[in-house]
Amino acid sequence: MSNTDFALAVEGLTVSFDGFKAIDDLTLYVDRGELRVVIGPNGAGKTTLLDLICGKTRASSGSIKFKNEEMSELPEHLIVRAGIGRKFQTPSIYENLSVFKNLEVSFPRGRGVIGALGFKCDQVVRDKIDEVAQLIGLADRLDVESGLLSHGQKQWLEIGMLLMQDPELLMLDEPIAGMSARERELTAELLLRICQNRSMIVIEHDMDFVSRIAHKVTVMHQGKILAEGSMAQVQADPKVIDVYLGH
Ligand code: ADP
Ligand code: MG
Numbered sequence: 001m002s003n004t005d006f007a008l009a010v011e012g013l014t015v016s017f018d019g020f021k022a023i024d025d026l027t028l029y030v031d032r033g034e035l036r037v038v039i040g041p042n043g044a045g046k047t048t049l050l051d052l053i054c055g056k057t058r059a060s061s062g063s064i065k066f067k068n069e070e071m072s073e074l075p076e077h078l079i080v081r082a083g084i085g086r087k088f089q090t091p092s093i094y095e096n097l098s099v100f101k102n103l104e105v106s107f108p109r110g111r112g113v114i115g116a117l118g119f120k121c122d123q124v125v126r127d128k129i130d131e132v133a134q135l136i137g138l139a140d141r142l143d144v145e146s147g148l149l150s151h152g153q154k155q156w157l158e159i160g161m162l163l164m165q166d167p168e169l170l171m172l173d174e175p176i177a178g179m180s181a182r183e184r185e186l187t188a189e190l191l192l193r194i195c196q197n198r199s200m201i202v203i204e205h206d207m208d209f210v211s212r213i214a215h216k217v218t219v220m221h222q223g224k225i226l227a228e229g230s231m232a233q234v235q236a237d238p239k240v241i242d243v244y245l246g247h
Contacts, residue, residue: 013062024223040220085167095147106161111135
């Protein structure tokens with residue numbers, strides 16, 4: 001496989017904070033349509049990796065190619081426009097707006113064909129909202145004020161807000177933190193549905209959840225990759241048991 005076939009190619013990525021390498025010469029490839037899970041102990045650099053990919057943090061060196069285009073010098077909004085969406089650990093929905101409004105304001109406007117569609121625009125947005133609401137299980141909650149949703153529903157809404165932009169790479173940082181068992185189950189189903197036509201990187205700790213969703217698992221430790229492979233492969237890896245799973 002040539003490099004151009006990857007959705008994401010991270011090579012030699014390093015970032016130092018006051019001399020401390022939070023990410024240390026890291027190389028990682030994610031296929032198109034792949035759901036990759038990143039695990040590892042606290043402080044391993046998982047969140048920092050996502051910060052670098054979405055442009056929130058600048059790399060000290062190395063390369064981040066998305067569909068073979070260099071992202072590491074681009075401002076955050078152009079990285080979003082290139083097709084990379086990222087969800088942070090805490091939901092950032094507009095609590096005083098309805099579910100519908102939250103999805104509506106997330107629709108990317110003023111570019112390409114939508115701007116030229118004129119009055120048809122409303123219907124395009126409406127259809128997209130219906131499609132996304134269906135996907136995230138909130139189709140019957142569109143008029144509800146978002147602040148009244150359960151914790152899990154708020155997380156799904158935020159995923160929905162990202163889906164309004166149709167990202168080709170979606171990155172989620174600990175999406176099931178604080179969720180009930182039932183919500184975790186529904187989230188696993190949701191992620192498996194939405195990765196059908198995009199790549200995903202999910203950071204998660206819950207091993208049952210990871211084994212349900214992961215195509216491949218990357219284990220990080222001290223800013224580097226400790227192991228990579230199938231869930232079974234990394235679970236059986238003595239290095240991984242030693243620094244992470246054994247605890
Ligand atoms: P993880 O998500 O795997 O728990 P993080 O990526 O949050 O780990 O953090 C990795 C390391 O980098 C930690 O030691 C953290 O304190 C440090 N770090 C992360 N972001 C910054 C920053 N902006 N400035 C300084 N240190 C940081
Ligand atoms: Mg983190």
